[in-house]
Amino acid sequence: MRMASERPYPACIVGAYEHPTRYAPEKSVAQLHAECARGALDDAGLSFADVDGYFCAADAPGGIPALMVDYMNLKVRHVDGTESGGCSYIAHVGRAAQAIAQGRCSVALITLAGKPRSSGQATGTELRVLPADRPWSAWESPYRWTVSGIYANFAQRHMHEHGTTSEQMAWVKVAASMHAQHNPNALLRKVFTVEDVVQSPMVADPLHRLDCCVITDGGGALIVTRPEIARTLRRPHVAVRGFGETVRTGDGGDFDLLRTGAAASGRDAFASAGLVPGDVKYASIYDNFTIMVILQLEDLGFCARGEGGRFVEDGGLVSGVGRLPWNTDGGGLCNNHPQNRGGMTKVIEAVRQLRGEAHPAVQVPGCDIAMATGPGMVFGIGHSHATLLLERMA
Amino acid sequence: MSNSNNDSELAAAQARTLQDTYVQAFPETQAFWLASARGQLLLPHCASCGRSHWHPRAFCPFCHADAISWQDASGRAEVYSFSIVRRADAPYVLAYARLEEGPILMTNIVDVEPAAVHTGMRLMVAFRATQQGRMAPVFRPHS
Numbered sequence: 282m283r284m285a286s287e288r289p290y291p292a293c294i295v296g297a298y299e300h301p302t303r304y305a306p307e308k309s310v311a312q313l314h315a316e317c318a319r320g321a322l323d324d325a326g327l328s329f330a331d332v333d334g335y336f337c338a339a340d341a342p343g344g345i346p347a348l349m350v351d352y353m354n355l356k357v358r359h360v361d362g363t364e365s366g367g368c369s370y371i372a373h374v375g376r377a378a379q380a381i382a383q384g385r386c387s388v389a390l391i392t393l394a395g396k397p398r399s400s401g402q403a404t405g406t407e408l409r410v411l412p413a414d415r416p417w418s419a420w421e422s423p424y425r426w427t428v429s430g431i432y433a434n435f436a437q438r439h440m441h442e443h444g445t446t447s448e449q450m451a452w453v454k455v456a457a458s459m460h461a462q463h464n465p466n467a468l469l470r471k472v473f474t475v476e477d478v479v480q481s482p483m484v485a486d487p488l489h490r491l492d493c494c495v496i497t498d499g500g501g502a503l504i505v506t507r508p509e510i511a512r513t514l515r516r517p518h519v520a521v522r523g524f525g526e527t528v529r530t531g532d533g534g535d536f537d538l539l540r541t542g543a544a545a546s547g548r549d550a551f552a553s554a555g556l557v558p559g560d561v562k563y564a565s566i567y568d569n570f571t572i573m574v575i576l577q578l579e580d581l582g583f584c585a586r587g588e589g590g591r592f593v594e595d596g597g598l599v600s601g602v603g604r605l606p607w608n609t610d611g612g613g614l615c616n617n618h619p620q621n622r623g624g625m626t627k628v629i630e631a632v633r634q635l636r637g638e639a640h641p642a643v644q645v646p647g648c649d650i651a652m653a654t655g656p657g658m659v660f661g662i663g664h665s666h667a668t669l670l671l672e673r674m675a
Numbered sequence: 676m677s678n679s680n681n682d683s684e685l686a687a688a689q690a691r692t693l694q695d696t697y698v699q700a701f702p703e704t705q706a707f708w709l710a711s712a713r714g715q716l717l718l719p720h721c722a723s724c725g726r727s728h729w730h731p732r733a734f735c736p737f738c739h740a741d742a743i744s745w746q747d748a749s750g751r752a753e754v755y756s757f758s759i760v761r762r763a764d765a766p767y768v769l770a771y772a773r774l775e776e777g778p779i780l781m782t783n784i785v786d787v788e789p790a791a792v793h794t795g796m797r798l799m800v801a802f803r804a805t806q807q808g809r810m811a812p813v814f815r816p817h818s
Binding site (some may be wrong): 379403406414416417418419420422423424425426427429430431433434435436437438441482483486487488531532533534535539614621633665 | 682686696697698699700701704726728729730732733735736737755756757758759760761763765767769770777778779780781782783794803805807811813
């Protein structure tokens with residue numbers, strides 16, 4: 282392991298807040314962003330006046346940082362509106378750490394919020410016909426593609442190449458539900474069985490309804506700051522140990538559908554941290570669909586290619602039981618998937634684990650290294666990916 | 676049907692193609708869509724590295740040369756992966772097909788009972804009108 286002095290990102294997460302709502306028709310998206318910001322600042326023991334860097338993605342009103350900066354009346358000297366879909370907030374932590382290392386800001390605020398549930402959005406199953414100016418639109422819009430339909434193609438190919446079964450994929454949902462039962466804010470707290478999953482209605486073969494994540498209103502926020510400031514705060518702090526991000530392209534049509542962006546972002550995160558998969562005590566791995574967890578486990582090096590199905594079965598991801606404690610908040614599959622963007626909640630649960638503040642039933646003993654990783658957007662149209670490695674500081 | 680009727684139908688199909696906002700947004704792909712209107716699948720081929728790519732661009736995404744020309748594709752392909760999308764009035768097959776020439780593309784498998792589709796199934800290109808006017812390549816089973 283690297284010595285502390287060699288750590289490439291001298292930055293710490295000192296505030297983390299997951300909005301408790303899952304349904305918020307009575308609030309604006311801007312108000313939800315601001316409530317998340319307040320929650321994370323309160324958690325850190327900081328105030329809005331301390332913030333000098335602001336990070337958001339396309340879920341922010343107007344899709345740019347400036348409108349929320351104005352709404353919250355922040356006095357910033359650095360903004361970053363990097364839009365990488367659902368993994369934006371994982372990438373924002375890495376980018377905030379880089380900005381802090383470069384002296385561009387000292388207290389970075391990252392927010393996410395949205396209301397797909399109260400607006401009745403059918404995220405995974407709605408037909409996607411997108412504007413003509415996007416390079417891929419003409420070539421994909423005619424085919425009535427859906428997000429679940431694309432991930433179902435991933436699953437079908439994995440079953441074809443590796444013999445993965447619907448029951449193995451179902452184990453991912455089962456593990457999430459075993460964790461979610463302990464989370465009072467989780468949208469789904471019912472413990473599901475493998476049979477529940479494979480007997481739920483087929484959405485897009487071979488993916489069943491319970492292979493898919495939930496749709497929720499809500500959001501979250503994070504505060505990243507310099508170690509010198511972190512040491513003055515009352516909260517345990519969590520160092521940014523490694524980071525990687527990438528865009529997984531369509532490779533000009535010469536692609537392997539089973540290789541995700543995690544192969545590149547994970548490689549870079551482990552290399553910058555000087556760590557290997559065996560060092561990771563807890564992993565938040567974005568779970569928009571059960572199959573995507575299996576693919577990422579392989580690409581991140583937690584198991585060999587094709588072994589993901591066997592890795593997750595029989596409770597492989599269940600905290601206290603399996604080989605890799607994972608998504609102990611219940612993940613996007615059961616707990617929360619605010620604005621259809623799972624990156625924020627992935628970081629937040631990793632922070633809880635490193636602080637020892639996860640629910641006692643799912644807390645990983647001695648959790649000193651945690652991962653938060655996930656994709657953004659959809660394959661073929663700029664499938665982003667980001668991976669963070671975080672370390673509890675003494 | 677007389678040749679003049681065929682000619683006028685083709686002219687009408689090509690006129691609809693040129694009105695399609697997706698075609699208009701990418702003038703460099705117009706030749707592809709005009710060929711689609713007459714039932715021919717084209718592939719962009721790079722004279723510099725010898726590879727064909729998808730989706731079509733005016734430069735090569737592999738070697739980044741701009742030595743791209745259109746070549747007739749055989750239209751033969753096979754199912755690389757697929758899904759039966761259920762949340763629709765009638766279930767349909769959303770798939771990735773691997774062309775005989777190599778590139779993999781998103782498409783629909785048509786004129787088939789969805790439950791009969793399988794990975795590796797042999798396919799032949801067909802064309803289906805889009806709402807905007809151009810003819811999009813789809814695939815049907817082929818022995």
